Amino acid sequence: MSTSYIPRHIENGLLASFWRGGTSKGVFIHEHALPFTWTSQTEYKDGLGPLLASILGSPDPYGRQLNGLGGGISSLSKAVIYRPAPEHDPEADVEYTFVQIGIRDGKFDTSGNCGNLTSVVGPLALNQGLVRTLAREARPQPGETQQLTVRLRNLNTSKIIWAIFTAKASEHSGSPAWSFEPRGAYSMDGVSGTASKVLLRFTNPGGAKTGKTLPTGNVVDSITTSSDTINASLVDVANPGIFIDGRDVGWVPSATPAELNANTGLMARLDQIRRRGTEMMGLDPEDAAVPKIVLVYPPASDEVDITCQALSMQSAHKAVPGTLALNLAAACKIPGTIPYQLARESSKEKQTVVISHPSGKADVGATVKNGVVESVELGRTARCLMEGFVPYEP
Known part of the structure; x- marks a missing residue:
């Protein structure tokens, strides 16, 4: 044409x-x-x-x-x-x-x-x-x-x-x-x-946006907002992400994205956490696209290694953004991060991490040696x- x-x-x-x-x-x-x-x-x-x-x-x-x-x-x-x-x-x-x-x-x-x-x-x-x-x-x-x-x-x-x-x-x-x-x-x-x-x-x-895999130099940081303080892992692999244990904000992994979106009080709290974490990473909190905040949980079944609910543009994601899946898989192999603490122990030695998300699961490859993320890979169509x-x- x-x-x-x-x-x-x-x-x-x-x-x-x-x-x-x-x-x-x-x-x-x-x-x-x-x-x-x-x-x-x-x-x-x-x-x-x-x-x-x-x-x-x-x-x-x-x-x-x-x-x-x-x-x-x-x-x-x-x-x-x-x-x-x-x-x-x-x-x-x-x-x-x-x-x-x-x-x-x-x-x-x-x-x-x-x-x-x-x-x-x-x-x-x-x-x-x-x-x-x-x-x-x-x-x-x-x-x-x-x-x-x-x-x-x-x-x-x-x-x-x-x-x-x-x-x-x-x-x-x-x-x-x-x-x-x-x-x-x-x-x-x-x-x-x-x-x-x-x-x-x-x-x-x-270091896709910040120049460092761990922008603050820490595997876990304390994020203080107007209402409370919460632990989070700030990780920048493929795209920056803020990972928190979903149980720390009182949310369960079985809840649907629609139910999370309807909880306006929690959504506002999560946005506060995201904005403060963004500043700690040296990024602009007015940029809504990154970093994204991700609630992570221990594996929900024997078929997966970790469970997540991601948020994108102030809305609960119905699956998981591809770059956040890559980031999460890498974080599962970086000792001390919140994803590492929650992931199935056997996943830390495997090349592939199986991530559970609201629409099913994703198999994500991550090669991490001595704390350095050499590569991550993901299959799409x-x-x-x-x-x-x-x-x-x-």
Whole structure:
């Protein structure tokens, strides 16, 4: 589809893709398709914020985003801007920026990454021919399948992620080329059906936003708010997180996200804890996307190693954010942290940590040696839902 063609009934529109990645959905826009120019990061954010808010349907005082592609919850109010990495870049093939858009206020937030939508970037870049390293290799044979690795640089955190997934060779303009194979037998809790697995491997993920795996230097800190003091582990792996024992705030792991959202008193208390912990990590408490606060508990069954209830954008998450699952798995292997204290003893020696969340469970890999987080990895699935022109308010 040519980017120069816009249906005549769309007065202002741009070329975009709409994908599900893991348990999230979002709008994906190539940087070259943006309808404005910029000479500074301030101009870039000033142009991008209103554009993405319009596309997703924010601000919306009703919280439903009916005028856009958003879905009225934080996991469905997301966007990604992507581009090829600089030519001859030794580390990455593709660069991308994740954006969280506030549902009711339309606030633009690039303070952290999204593990779920990261699973889309490699397959999308491959489909669009943006992976130069593959273009220099011998062309595949029609019908051939292969596991490919696309190297991603997340610009929110300046971290490198490898996306490893199945590609197939199909005819394109008379010659075979690689494209993402979405069909497969891998299943993940929170998403119906099966699909091909996209393995995300985050290398050297510690200090994604703060520069340190333990931003305060402590495995446990005391967070004092206007009402009380509570112990928490402040950990920055893939994305910053604040982990507290859910029993310390009187909440049980069997409660649903809806029940937690309805407890306005506890939600306000948890937000106070999050904001104070954010300051202790050296981050801005006005950035709602990170760090996220996570209630953790001992394993709820013999099939899992730890149980959690995450909060995102002041709302109880219906599953677990991908980067928070990565962070939690690493924290389970860092001696002394609250997750380490609560996790099943055998999980501390295994490569994989099984995390229970409200929609089921997630298997997360973490390699930690002598307190250093070498890598974390997570399996996701991805599906293209739409490619075309999306209108926006100028």
